[in-house]
Amino acid sequence: MKIYQQQQIIAAMDLHIAAQRITEGFIAFSQGRVQVPPVQNFLFAAANGDCCIKSAWIEGSENFVVKISSGFYDNPGKGLASNDGLMLVLSAQTGQPQALLQDAGWLTCIRTALAGQIVAKALAPSRVTAIGIIGTGVQARMQLEQLMAVTDCRQVCVWGRQPAALEAYRDFAHALGFQVSTTQDARQVANQCNLIITTTPSREALLDSEWIRPGTHITAVGADSNGKQELDPRLVARADRVVVDSVQQCSQYGEVSHALKQGLLQSEQLLELGQLLQSPELGRQSDRQITLVDLTGVAVQDAQIATYAMQACLAASAAA
């Protein structure tokens, strides 16, 4: 079994190829060609931590993947990152472990950011006036970085609660070449931006429906477990097109779940991302429509990015 560390993985990967593989993964998932066993969850209440184990195999492919990812929210006080993780790539022909990717959670972050890129490419309005980012953390940064490949827009408005975090984000985005405005009032993001990404672990709506202008696209990546919420359910119901990475997961705990429970939305209105990627004509019909994508994260993304990361590391080793 090969063992690769985070820095090797980052150096070896071509993110355009990674995005292509993830696109293929979403399509396979929506075609029912992926074995995705139930997610395993642990709760470590005393340590303020949790861990989930996600696994997937695209039927017919050479490898399957098991991912362990954890969040221990008191870790920073111990000098450790809150999030950690690793992925194992195994042979679907012999069961033998092929590679251990000690990415410390980076692959999960980047596959989530690439899903945001894929979605923006498919659904963003034809002219992005400004990008709105809700949140200032790692995912807020990676989403902006990955959007640069699919839009020429270099205006960003970022919302956060802490002035220091907003200032740090300003420096980060400025270094990427953006004109940056920061705010503690999410209404301003809605007023200025027509491509908005929400990236927080919020447990209550941050964006009200009435703030959002026609023509806006919104990608929500924060709500990935029970109780989390970033969007007003009326906004979810109001969108002209509601796309989910997984009908099953999003109905359970995504943004969509809140609108479904309140009877504001019917599950028949949901379009799965893989279906959209296979049939782009199902997407945005005009620059007046509001489109909305709810991403909870599906294990097929892990399977695709881990398999590609292993291949890229192998190729880099061979070339060295």
Add this chain to the structure above:
Amino acid sequence: MKIYQQQQIIAAMDLHIAAQRITEGFIAFSQGRVQVPPVQNFLFAAANGDCCIKSAWIEGSENFVVKISSGFYDNPGKGLASNDGLMLVLSAQTGQPQALLQDAGWLTCIRTALAGQIVAKALAPSRVTAIGIIGTGVQARMQLEQLMAVTDCRQVCVWGRQPAALEAYRDFAHALGFQVSTTQDARQVANQCNLIITTTPSREALLDSEWIRPGTHITAVGADSNGKQELDPRLVARADRVVVDSVQQCSQYGEVSHALKQGLLQSEQLLELGQLLQSPELGRQSDRQITLVDLTGVAVQDAQIATYAMQACLAASAAA
């Protein structure tokens, strides 16, 4: 993260300590103190393989464990073992991976054999006249080895389908110090032995109820997934004491499941192994009773043996 290979792990472990840890694990499990998420299963039909991912954490303990174990039954034709596996030990305080145990399935085999030892110590009749082994594979061997610590009996009768496999088992058991008889008629095992272990992947009953003599103890370890069966359901119903490693698992797919489905047994009659180990007075009442234990394998065994294996390897490294 420390990485240990199978040979290091085998060399470092004291199996008496391992058995004690597994005993403690069964007790914790039956007390409801173990987080055991649903098992993840893959089926690789074209490659004649399967894989399961089992995870467990004893609440309050320092580590949790994720195990990946696979069976690819065409592997021998490729010069590979059918079974493979690894275990990961992670911190329940910070989420950080602590150790990767590349045991290639050995820890699963030995924890299963130690469960057989624990069960025999608790329930075998006071005088074991002869040990009966159904099957000739790896588990058939490891069970016999581990029984030597809890019985002085050195008579064994082994059943198998293939003369060559029986001869190989005879050599193996003889080298351990046993007087060995072999048979292709399972009735002979029942006639001669009062401590019987069934270790096959059979999908139909191998032991008839009427063959079994009063005073016999039977441990069934083969039926670990849907469709597998080694015992006549009437034998399960006839036993004076029926013990299961997990009420939930055994009711789904263990030997017990067949008797439950046929209405020959009620789930109220089942005693969980952890309860028995905590309250030994619930066990065998006389040398005329038939006792029966159905082992499907629970993730708490993996958590306990992997954590101990890591500690033993660490101690061995420190001493070296």
